[in-house]
Amino acid sequence: MAMRIDQALVVTAADTLPSPRVHLGNPRTGATLRIQQTLIAGAREFLRAGGAVEMSHPIIGPVTDPGSRGAKQADIDYYGHQYKLMTSAILYKQASLLAFDRIFLVAPNVRLEPIETSSTHRHLTEFRQIDVEVAGANRDDAMALAEGVVRHAVTKVLVECAADLAILDRDPAVLEAFIREPFARVPHGEVVRRLRSGGYPQAPGTEIEWEAEELISRDASAPFFIAGYPKGSRGFYDKESTAEPGTLLNFDLIAPESCGELCSGSEREFEYAKIITRMRETGENPSKYAWYLDVVRNGIPASAGFGIGVERLTRWVAGLDSVWQATAFPKLAGVVSP
Numbered sequence: 313m314a315m316r317i318d319q320a321l322v323v324t325a326a327d328t329l330p331s332p333r334v335h336l337g338n339p340r341t342g343a344t345l346r347i348q349q350t351l352i353a354g355a356r357e358f359l360r361a362g363g364a365v366e367m368s369h370p371i372i373g374p375v376t377d378p379g380s381r382g383a384k385q386a387d388i389d390y391y392g393h394q395y396k397l398m399t400s401a402i403l404y405k406q407a408s409l410l411a412f413d414r415i416f417l418v419a420p421n422v423r424l425e426p427i428e429t430s431s432t433h434r435h436l437t438e439f440r441q442i443d444v445e446v447a448g449a450n451r452d453d454a455m456a457l458a459e460g461v462v463r464h465a466v467t468k469v470l471v472e473c474a475a476d477l478a479i480l481d482r483d484p485a486v487l488e489a490f491i492r493e494p495f496a497r498v499p500h501g502e503v504v505r506r507l508r509s510g511g512y513p514q515a516p517g518t519e520i521e522w523e524a525e526e527l528i529s530r531d532a533s534a535p536f537f538i539a540g541y542p543k544g545s546r547g548f549y550d551k552e553s554t555a556e557p558g559t560l561l562n563f564d565l566i567a568p569e570s571c572g573e574l575c576s577g578s579e580r581e582f583e584y585a586k587i588i589t590r591m592r593e594t595g596e597n598p599s600k601y602a603w604y605l606d607v608v609r610n611g612i613p614a615s616a617g618f619g620i621g622v623e624r625l626t627r628w629v630a631g632l633d634s635v636w637q638a639t640a641f642p643k644l645a646g647v648v649s650p
């Protein structure tokens with residue numbers, strides 16, 4: 313029974329994807345990919361100017377980020393060991409601070425998202441993140457840096473991609489207005505209150521649901537941060553507040569125009585004992601994380617960082633209906649594709 317339902321969904325989702333010939337031959341795809349290249353170049357420019365060193369992380373490893381909201385990890389057989397494809401670079405980002413105080417990566421991630429996400433317009437099973445980590449930084453520093461990266465990258469598109477924006481019918485004046493104001497920082501509890509007073513039944517103390525995020529995103533006049541998600545909703549590496557136990561020192565950056573989440577980030581747990589506790593609380597078995605815990609046990613810097621979804625940022629900047637349009641070879645949940 314479950315099998316039949318899944319197959320029906322697969323067919324529906326596959327019907328929405330054009331063939332590579334049609335997709336890549338579409339001038340809108342070309343314009344989108346040039347905008348994406350400019351966004352990445354802008355992010356790189358900004359991060360390097362701030363002293364960050366570009367690294368690359370492994371694509372496979374014995375463990376990966378467990379904090380990816382309902383998505384399954386993809387296994388691969390590595391000489392008889394069950395390895396994972398990276399759902400995010402987080403473990404390697406923290407470890408990389410042993411070499412440099414500020415690092416970034418433009419990193420591929422694979423997340424086997426639930427099949428329902430093939431129609432959310434904002435999930436891909438394979439995507440990239442502009443992933444940043446800074447030693448000694450706190451959450452405010454990380455939010456300021458994420459804001460700087462996004463503003464600089466979008467400004468570069470406004471300066472260099474007028475013809476591409478025109479192909480996509482994306483009004484540059486609208487985009488420019490969105491990045492003119494500072495991005496607000498809104499506590500998670502305040503977002504829940506606003507949603508509930510607007511009639512949306514968002515449960516307090518949990519993740520903001522996707523539909524709810526789309527709602528608050530629709531009315532936003534600029535990107536804004538939601539700060540302080542409740543414990544339980546995120547990975548063990550998001551640091552718990554000591555002032556407000558149960559609340560994490562993390563954030564998401566939400567784009568306007570119903571595009572929703574662009575970026576997640578946090579101040580990190582970096583102390584061995586706390587990490588072990590948080591792993592246990594989140595249902596992770598510490599013994600799986602041997603290489604990471606060996607590094608942590610001997611000390612890693614306190615840090616904060618974030619990951620910006622490249623295709624999601626592109627979708628918003630290019631004004632696209634769906635995130636798959638921001639990739640050359642889209643991968644949607646359950647869809648057999650190149």
Ligand code: ASP
Nearest residue numbers: 400402576577617618619
């Ligand atoms: N690992 C997070 C994610 O993939 C991003 C981060 O906190 O750096 O969503």
Ligand code: MG
Nearest residue numbers: 564573575576
């Ligand atoms: Mg996220």
